[in-house]
Amino acid sequence: LRPLEACGTSGMKSALNGGLNLSIRDGWWDEWCDGENGWEIPSADGVADPERRDDLESSALYSLLEQAVAPKFYERDEQGIPSRWIEMVRHTLQTLGPKVLASRMVRDYVERYYVPAAQSRRKTIGAVDGGVEFSPARELAAYRQRVQDAWPRIEVTDVDSTGLPDTPLLGSKLTLTAMVQLAGLQPDEVTVQAVLGRVDAGDMLLDPVTVDMSHAGSDGVNEIFSTTTPLPLAGALGYTVRVLPRHPMLAASNELGLLTLARG
Secondary structure, three states: OOOOOOOOHHHHHHHHOOOOEEEEOOOHHHHHOOOOOEEEEOOOOOOOOHHHHHHHHHHHHHHHHHHHHHHHHHOOOOOOOOHHHHHHHHHHHHHOHHHOOOHHHHHHHHHHHHHHHHHHHHHHHOOOOOOOOOHHHHHHHHHHHHHHHHHHHOEEEEEEEEOOOOOOOOOOEEEEEEEEEOOOOOHHHEEEEEEEEEEOOOOOEEEEEEEEOEEEEEOOOOEEEEEEEEOOOOOOEEEEEEEEEOOOOOOOOOOOOOOEEOOO
């Protein structure tokens, strides 16, 4: 039923292969149906009773199949070719084909997913500096276990700010310094970020911006991370600090589902 008909990418892919569409006019089919690239099932939009509407639209569908679709397919010339059907297929390829090309979609899949996945696989199984095969995978597994064990004890113990004026102005320089207990992890095994954004009435950050913080030393107990960044906005401003795992073999910093925030 309109607007619940699934006129989505499957029908578009079918058109690229010369498939003729038979559907309610909804989605892309509502825009590109021209009467020669398929058939539209009449929609009983004004009927409130769904069962009555089902009856009307199913009857219309069967009528189309009997009176329009089947005759075009089964009517053959002396060579046994359904010439009228083939005309519609050619028209579909000529008119719909250029509109539903999947070039951009395929390119995005290749560049954003397939190529990075292939590169990750090669790095995971490949020998490093003449080492043993799968040594990167073993090293990653060891890192994951080490991080999982340490994470409950990781803590942002203090966050200090300087340079923030009473009325924050766009571009004003803010310096944040965080004291972090890493529970035995090394500073380069984590990413520490400042998170800044507008503050709503519930003291929640809106449209937050993240800024990586650099390791600035240690006081013997805590690792010190710091950053100086221009404010991305003016007005009421809030900030916090978060800690995430970091490893070159991780697909993303949130892959392990581990995150520690500074206590408010």
